Amino acid sequence: MATFQPQHGVHCETTTLRNMLHQAGAAMSEAMLFGLGQGIDFQYWDAPDPGRATPMLTGRIEPAQLSRNACSALGVELRALQAPDAETASTTASELLESGHVVGVSVDIFYLDYFTSRSHFAAHYLALYGLDDTHAHVVDTEQQGGAQTLPAASLRRARASDEGFMPSPHLYLYVEQVPERLATDPDAVLREQIWNAVRLTAERMTADRGPRYGLPALRRAASEVEGWHETLSSPEETVPGVGRFWRFAGTGGANFRKLYREFLQEAGQRCDDNELKAFAEEFGDVERQWDQAIEMLTAYPGTDGRRQLAAVAARLEAIADAEQALFEGLLVPAAKRAGDPA
Structure with a gap:
């Protein structure tokens, strides 16, 4: 995507949303998106194995809800859809990329080759800005190196995972054209x-x-x-x-x-x-x-x-x-x- 400029951030979903909006013509900070998205919270999720693990304790609202809230406040139409299988997910992503969108994808970090974690966590988001048969080009958080290139097969496995915390296999997000007033x-x-x-x-x-x-x-x-x-x-x-x-x-x-x-x-x-x-x-x-x-x-x-x-x-x-x-x-x-x- 020749016109794409990676936007960096510290949290996966707000980084992804920031990149989607910036590509659509609305530039704003990650912190502003987090606040407009009403992102702060505290949530307690029971441990699957209480003797070996602690509860999952999260400091934010549910995945994707932050993006919905922020886009609603900004008057932006956010599309959140789930493909039925990996092939459809890849085809849809390619079509959206060709039409100029940055695509937000939900992934399991276990299958991302640049991640050091060996645990399944499926509520992670990436901004996908390029995809072909061999490689995927994404923006992750600053901690994970920001803009990354990884094998397309790695992304397919990460998107298809139904393991770990809050899996959403083949979920993808994108924003329609932003309102003119938001851009101007x-x-x-x-x-x-x-x-x-x-x-x-x-x-x-x-x-x-x-x-x-x-x-x-x-x-x-x-x-x-x-x-x-x-x-x-x-x-x-x-x-x-x-x-x-x-x-x-x-x-x-x-x-x-x-x-x-x-x-x-x-x-x-x-x-x-x-x-x-x-x-x-x-x-x-x-x-x-x-x-x-x-x-x-x-x-x-x-x-x-x-x-x-x-x-x-x-x-x-x-x-x-x-x-x-x-x-x-x-x-x-x-x-x-x-x-x-x-």
């Missing part, structure tokens, strides 16, 4: 949508959605962390692995909290709004607390593993309290300002 006056569109996205996010984060979602899920995780010392068969391997996954994959919280802080910072600048800027500063403290929890996990077992996990549990409870206060605070001005350009 993106600042105005963003200013009109920022407070509404903040309101919707704050409402969801302060709602009681049961023990699997949001801050109740984070408190549930905090209540169980201290027991990992006894409940896991190999805590000395599993616990630091959770810390590394949270840090480098961003799934647990720190990277997503960083993206949301950057969204609030950019939103405050675009809207010239000191209230948003102040909340961004407060979110920086939440991000630092997540980093502290990760440090304690990766340092496990240390001299006293039980005490370390108790400290992690206390830190996660403190994070839950801080996020509760922040989103309750955000909800007050957002409820008044949503829908009004700043």
Whole structure:
């Protein structure tokens, strides 16, 4: 694709969405897409083998929902379709690429030859911008090297996988032509949508959605962390692995909290709004607390593993309290300002 310019990012789905929109004529930051997509959350998914693994603890909303939310806010039509088989998936991708689209694809990282992970995780996204019989050209996260070329067979296997967390075999996304106003006056569109996205996010984060979602899920995780010392068969391997996954994959919280802080910072600048800027500063403290929890996990077992996990549990409870206060605070001005350009 001769006109394609890779757009870099730290999270797979927002990186993919950023590349799709940029190719269609709408350039914006990854953090803005994450905020407009109402991406921040905390979710608790039971471990398939509780004695050998911890629960899957994610710091964002469900895969593809972020893209739907962001595109809805921007007035962009997002197409999310699932091909019936690998051959159809490849044919459809080639047709979309030939028509000028960048294609978002859902993949299992186990089958990507440039990934070092040997675990199945099928909720990963790539921006596909070139494909022939032998090679696929994609954009992954900065951690994975950004623009990559891999064997087409590797991509086919990764797209077809029904293993791992939240598989979506042969799922693909693309955006139609963006609205003219978004291409010519993106600042105005963003200013009109920022407070509404903040309101919707704050409402969801302060709602009681049961023990699997949001801050109740984070408190549930905090209540169980201290027991990992006894409940896991190999805590000395599993616990630091959770810390590394949270840090480098961003799934647990720190990277997503960083993206949301950057969204609030950019939103405050675009809207010239000191209230948003102040909340961004407060979110920086939440991000630092997540980093502290990760440090304690990766340092496990240390001299006293039980005490370390108790400290992690206390830190996660403190994070839950801080996020509760922040989103309750955000909800007050957002409820008044949503829908009004700043």
